[in-house]
Amino acid sequence: MPEIRVDAVSHAFGDGATRRQVLRDVDLTLVEDRIGVVGGNGSGKSTFVRLLNGLIHPDEGRVTVDGLDTVRDGREVRRRVGFCFTDPDAQIVMPTVAEDIAFGLRRRGLSTAEREERTRAALTAYGLENHADHPAHLLSGGQKQLLALASVLVTDPDVLVLDEPTTLLDLRNAAMVRRLVDGLRQQVILVTHHLDLLDGFDRVLVFDDGRVVHDGAPAEAVAAYRDLAMR
Amino acid sequence: MAGQAVPLFHPGTSLVHRLGAGTKLLSLLVAGVALTVWRAPWQIAVAFVVVLAAYAVARLPVRLLLRQVVRLAWIAVPLFAIQLLLASWQAAVGVVGSFVALVLLAGLVTLTTRTTAMVDVVVRVAGWLRRFGVDPERVGLMLALGIRSVHVVLGLAEEVRDAQYARGLRASPRAFAVPLIVRSLRHADRLGEALAARGIDD
Ligand SMILES: Nc1ncnc2c1ncn2[C@@H]1O[C@H](COP(=O)(O)OP(=O)(O)O)[C@@H](O)[C@H]1O
Ligand SMILES: [Mg+2]
Numbered sequence: 011m012p013e014i015r016v017d018a019v020s021h022a023f024g025d026g027a028t029r030r031q032v033l034r035d036v037d038l039t040l041v042e043d044r045i046g047v048v049g050g051n052g053s054g055k056s057t058f059v060r061l062l063n064g065l066i067h068p069d070e071g072r073v074t075v076d077g078l079d080t081v082r083d084g085r086e087v088r089r090r091v092g093f094c095f096t097d098p099d100a101q102i103v104m105p106t107v108a109e110d111i112a113f114g115l116r117r118r119g120l121s122t123a124e125r126e127e128r129t130r131a132a133l134t135a136y137g138l139e140n141h142a143d144h145p146a147h148l149l150s151g152g153q154k155q156l157l158a159l160a161s162v163l164v165t166d167p168d169v170l171v172l173d174e175p176t177t178l179l180d181l182r183n184a185a186m187v188r189r190l191v192d193g194l195r196q197q198v199i200l201v202t203h204h205l206d207l208l209d210g211f212d213r214v215l216v217f218d219d220g221r222v223v224h225d226g227a228p229a230e231a232v233a234a235y236r237d238l239a240m241r
Numbered sequence: 242m243a244g245q246a247v248p249l250f251h252p253g254t255s256l257v258h259r260l261g262a263g264t265k266l267l268s269l270l271v272a273g274v275a276l277t278v279w280r281a282p283w284q285i286a287v288a289f290v291v292v293l294a295a296y297a298v299a300r301l302p303v304r305l306l307l308r309q310v311v312r313l314a315w316i317a318v319p320l321f322a323i324q325l326l327l328a329s330w331q332a333a334v335g336v337v338g339s340f341v342a343l344v345l346l347a348g349l350v351t352l353t354t355r356t357t358a359m360v361d362v363v364v365r366v367a368g369w370l371r372r373f374g375v376d377p378e379r380v381g382l383m384l385a386l387g388i389r390s391v392h393v394v395l396g397l398a399e400e401v402r403d404a405q406y407a408r409g410l411r412a413s414p415r416a417f418a419v420p421l422i423v424r425s426l427r428h429a430d431r432l433g434e435a436l437a438a439r440g441i442d443d
Contacts, residue, residue, distance in 0.1 A: 085443035093438035100431030
């Protein structure tokens with residue numbers, strides 16, 4: 011598994027009166043296969059995971075993925091760390107399913123034949139083979155999220171970060187995403203409010219007000235999070 | 242519904258489908274120039290025969306053509322009436338006929354050409370912009386995003402309208418425009434982030 015190191019990271023948005031400290035001195039080494047991230051709204055989860063592929067640069071401290079610095083080696087890091095967001099509509103770039111999957115393979119120095127081959131393989135792997143030429147905007151929410159995932163996974167990253175990928179989905183589609191994620195070879199870092207998605211995870215981080223307040227096995231972490239929410 | 246707003250690629254194996262995207266885009270350009278020069282009623286008639294023949298060769302379902310005609314009628318009929326009142330029937334036929342013929346032809350190109358193929362052409366054509374520091378891939382990406390954004394914004398418009406009906410609000414332009422703009426901007430923000438995550442800026 012890749013090794014992600016978060017070294018004494020603090021981060022704030024805005025300045026002056028509007029300054030808001032969002033992460034406070036976060037120190038972690040992530041090497042497990044399946045890592046969950048939970049916490050209340052605004053606790054800093056999204057900011058934290060955006061640090062992992064250099065979408066956000068830390069104000070203080072540093073983040074490395076297998077020794078690559080997310081600020082200095084951003085491009086290389088983004089190739090290793092795939093990212094899936096909550097809103098599938100905002101992740102789909104091309105008008106049709108197959109084209110969106112193929113889009114991620116542009117500029118990768120692949121021949122057209124290779125691109126087509128990998129696109130076809132991804133369509134089959136994620137159950138979209140009957141929708142290849144389907145307009146992306148006519149897919150169901152669950153299918154859109156599958157497409158978003160397929161478009162990221164076709165580039166074969168080593169790490170997959172998912173920021174609340176099931177928040178906009180119904181239970182059945184959430185379960186489908188869960189099954190898909192279960193089968194991945196990638197290291198997975200999953201932010202979620204669907205706590206049952208974390209069953210069988212190796213490690214769960216609980217965020218509160220920009221700090222990691224609990225770090226452990228899913229059962230205790232979920233209990234700690236429930237405690238926190240009830241306080 | 243949003244899905245019918247703009248014609249999208251309709252897979253097929255016809256001659257028109259197999260023509261290169263560059264050829265089709267160039268033909269469209271030539272037709273555009275020709276129809277600004279030749280607008281006599283008989284020339285418009287010829288243009289329509291050509292367009293309809295091209296649809297026939299492309300073996301597209303007739304409903305895809307009819308759908309576009311119906312949508313165009315909203316603009317074409319009033320435009321025709323105005324021209325008829327202010328100018329002559331010849332002018333009305335010339336202006337409206339050339340407009341409708343061109344839009345239908347553009348529709349045929351989008352129906353028979355993958356966006357990827359069009360993007361590739363644009364990237365190639367925009368290659369000369371490189372010496373001005375413009376990245377041709379980016380120009381192509383803009384085109385793809387433009388096409389996709391039409392569908393996204395139309396989908397958002399539907400959501401906003403439904404939300405208003407659900408709350409019993411009467412349709413006021415401002416009550417419609419403000420949330421639509423807010424949602425579109427939020428969408429653009431998220432899209433920008435997703436593009437960055439997919440390595441577009443690298
Ligand atoms: N780009 C930004 N600019 C200003 N404030 C932000 C930005 N992104 C997030 N925030 C603020 O940072 C805090 C933590 O946000 P976030 O990391 O998204 O939390 P979570 O994902 O846990 O809900 C929130 O108060 C949010 O309003
Ligand atoms: Mg969040």
